[in-house]
Amino acid sequence: MMIVDQVLLIILFITPGLIITSFFNLKKEYLLTLCFSIFFWSLSSIFIPMNFFVVNIYGNFIIYFAFLFWIIKFKNFKNLIFNFIFLLLFENINNFFGVIHITSTTQITLDSALSNLSFNSYNPGVSSMQIALLKFFNKNFILLTLQQCASFSLLFFNLKNIIKLNRLKYFNIFIIFPAFLIIAVLLEIMTIRTHFFASQLLCFLIIEAFKLKSKRLPTSVFLIFLCMFISSRLENIIIYFPLILLVLRNYFNDEIIIKNKKMVFMLLLSTFSPLIINFHAYTNTQDLRGNIFILSFLIILLNIFVIFNKNNLIKFIHNKFNLIFIFSVILLAIALHYLFSNKAMNSWLLIFNHLVDSHQGWGVVVFYFVIILIYLINKTENYELKKMYTTFFITFALIIISSPLQHSSYGGESWIDGIIEGLAIYNPYDESQTRSFLQLFLTILPFSVLITSPKANI
Amino acid sequence: MKISKKFELRILLIFLLFTFLCFLFLLINTYGMNHFLDDKNNLLEENFNKAIPNIYDCNFNYYEINHHMKEGGFTKLRFRKSITGNELCFGKITYTGITPGTKFSDISRDSYIEFGVNQKHGLPLWLFEVNFLMFTFIIFMLIIFQIFFYKKNFFVAFIFTILIYSIITFNENNTFINSSKSYFPNTDTTNENFMQNRLNDDS
Numbered sequence: 119m120m121i122v123d124q125v126l127l128i129i130l131f132i133t134p135g136l137i138i139t140s141f142f143n144l145k146k147e148y149l150l151t152l153c154f155s156i157f158f159w160s161l162s163s164i165f166i167p168m169n170f171f172v173v174n175i176y177g178n179f180i181i182y183f184a185f186l187f188w189i190i191k192f193k194n195f196k197n198l199i200f201n202f203i204f205l206l207l208f209e210n211i212n213n214f215f216g217v218i219h220i221t222s223t224t225q226i227t228l229d230s231a232l233s234n235l236s237f238n239s240y241n242p243g244v245s246s247m248q249i250a251l252l253k254f255f256n257k258n259f260i261l262l263t264l265q266q267c268a269s270f271s272l273l274f275f276n277l278k279n280i281i282k283l284n285r286l287k288y289f290n291i292f293i294i295f296p297a298f299l300i301i302a303v304l305l306e307i308m309t310i311r312t313h314f315f316a317s318q319l320l321c322f323l324i325i326e327a328f329k330l331k332s333k334r335l336p337t338s339v340f341l342i343f344l345c346m347f348i349s350s351r352l353e354n355i356i357i358y359f360p361l362i363l364l365v366l367r368n369y370f371n372d373e374i375i376i377k378n379k380k381m382v383f384m385l386l387l388s389t390f391s392p393l394i395i396n397f398h399a400y401t402n403t404q405d406l407r408g409n410i411f412i413l414s415f416l417i418i419l420l421n422i423f424v425i426f427n428k429n430n431l432i433k434f435i436h437n438k439f440n441l442i443f444i445f446s447v448i449l450l451a452i453a454l455h456y457l458f459s460n461k462a463m464n465s466w467l468l469i470f471n472h473l474v475d476s477h478q479g480w481g482v483v484v485f486y487f488v489i490i491l492i493y494l495i496n497k498t499e500n501y502e503l504k505k506m507y508t509t510f511f512i513t514f515a516l517i518i519i520s521s522p523l524q525h526s527s528y529g530g531e532s533w534i535d536g537i538i539e540g541l542a543i544y545n546p547y548d549e550s551q552t553r554s555f556l557q558l559f560l561t562i563l564p565f566s567v568l569i570t571s572p573k574a575n576i
Numbered sequence: 577m578k579i580s581k582k583f584e585l586r587i588l589l590i591f592l593l594f595t596f597l598c599f600l601f602l603l604i605n606t607y608g609m610n611h612f613l614d615d616k617n618n619l620l621e622e623n624f625n626k627a628i629p630n631i632y633d634c635n636f637n638y639y640e641i642n643h644h645m646k647e648g649g650f651t652k653l654r655f656r657k658s659i660t661g662n663e664l665c666f667g668k669i670t671y672t673g674i675t676p677g678t679k680f681s682d683i684s685r686d687s688y689i690e691f692g693v694n695q696k697h698g699l700p701l702w703l704f705e706v707n708f709l710m711f712t713f714i715i716f717m718l719i720i721f722q723i724f725f726y727k728k729n730f731f732v733a734f735i736f737t738i739l740i741y742s743i744i745t746f747n748e749n750n751t752f753i754n755s756s757k758s759y760f761p762n763t764d765t766t767n768e769n770f771m772q773n774r775l776n777d778d779s
Contacts (some may be wrong), residue, residue, distance in 0.1 A: 305759060538659045
């Protein structure tokens with residue numbers, strides 16, 4: 119009986135993805151189907167009536183009917199079977215062994231999911247995408263590994279892309295395997311949190327931005343993934359803003375966007391819609407991530423940078439990008455030290471403690487990250503790509519430097535008092551920046567395959 | 577000015593090596609290396625042979641207690657690291673969850689045993705952890721090899737070192753800090769148990 123429940127839930131979840139891949143004529147890109155499904159269902163946190171399709175039996179039938187229609191119309195059985203087996207396999211592995219890592223975030227995400235399914239919009243500050251991952255259950259079974267399935271699916275897609283574009287051997291993929299034996303990495307991958315998925319979304323965007331135009335997927339797909347990346351984590355637009363700027367700059371490098379009204383509209387839609395998709399999460403978050411004014415400002419800045427890409431000032435900023443970025447991080451550090459004095463130093467040293475400690479392999483991940491970037495910077499001849507890799511380093515610095523902003527919101531009394539004597543080094547102030555670092559590491563990880571290339575330049 | 581690729585890799589690695597050495601120097605300056613050089617701690621050997629030591633006034637360091645417990649056959653040890661400003665307690669054990677003097681023979685080898693260890697703010701306890709120290713030493717050597725033999729690509733050797741280290745420490749790291757349970761596999765997180773524990777009342 120349980121297998122029937124699993125089958126019905128899986129069909130319910132993947133049907134939108136199957137339809138969207140067919141709509142974009144991506145029949146052969148099986149590995150993207152689950153991403154589109156997550157995107158579709160993430161909309162149900164803001165368009166609450168959409169939950170009718172998940173929670174109501176008649177709503178379910180509408181989806182099953184759409185599924186049958188899709189089978190008859192498109193007959194893309196390979197796509198269906200691949201994704202169906204992939205999901206079924208992950209769910210059953212978890213059901214037998216228990217490979218998911220349950221954190222406190224799981225409960226608040228579940229509460230939000232249950233609220234949505236009751237046609238309410240309660241959200242204590244969780245991204246809509248994360249909530250969508252816990253909505254698929256019935257009386258006998260719950261799908262728990264949707265994040266892992268979609269993320270691994272996208273990781274394989276990215277690896278396949280890198281391998282094909284650089285004419286490497288599929289065997290080279292094994293070079294990334296050791297990362298999954300580091301407990302700190304494995305734990306983050308196996309949670310309900312969307313860091314792993316977000317990392318692969320950014321990796322996808324970078325690969326698309328640096329591909330030859332003729333080999334790219336449709337621009338609309340790129341923009342949907344851009345929207346997904348920005349909305350996958352509340353902090354993405356703030357922490358990864360420089361990386362998104364570079365990605366968009368490279369993607370639209372040859373185009374005069376300002377003259378293409380349709381493109382401008384699509385770009386605005388894809389960058390502003392995350393503010394709508396995560397509206398409830400943003401408005402219920404007390405820290406910088408929930409500041410709609412700052413988020414809107416950043417998105418406007420992002421669009422100006424891309425739309426006026428041929429402007430001399432924008433070109434100048436682009437040329438001196440990392441210099442400006444480093445200068446901004448230094449200014450931020452000075453501002454934070456001025457604002458919080460010794461507490462800022464406490465925060466920086468605490469996050470440093472956490473990141474370089476041997477516990478759970480954190481120190482190993484930091485080293486792994488640095489060594490991948492050093493080799494990648496050395497290996498590429500592409501100046502823009504080299505710039506991008508350097509931006510990863512500075513983003514890492516930004517994650518550490520910005521830690522007082524997070525600690526001042528979640529550090530409680532001990533942070534306010536500035537007392538560090540006896541403070542445990544593991545997660546002393548609910549440190550989500552360390553997870554942002556893991557996201558950064560997982561973004562660059564697939565590119566490490568390139569280092570094994572026998573070619574001198576890639 | 578265009579820097580050649582060989583030179584570029586060397587510059588980056590020399591910079592990494594220099595930073596690494598400065599950091600190591602800082603660690604040695606703070607924690608010292610005596611715990612490796614001293615043969616045996618007499619107090620530990622004579623008074624607490626095959627027993628939980630009496631910990632007070634930072635009298636034992638992290639390395640010797642870890643070594644002492646592992647010699648006793650205990651594998652489920654947890655060291656909770658916390659910050660201190662007391663110079664005399666850097667790298668020293670501050671407490672244990674087991675009554676001092678308890679004989680090893682009275683404790684199950686599967687027991688969860690917790691210790692507290694102090695460290696200076698910003699400086700990790702690498703020098704007390706043999707496995708991690710060996711890992712960093714190999715990495716250090718590989719960086720030097722890569723600098724000298726720049727025509728060869730040592731990236732795979734780095735990855736292989738990470739792989740071996742991760743395999744060796746996997747079981748040790750695959751444990752909750754506050755219990756003897758493992759993260760993976762964990763039957764509490766199966767779909768059925770999740771349903772039972774978290775959804776039965778709500779659904």
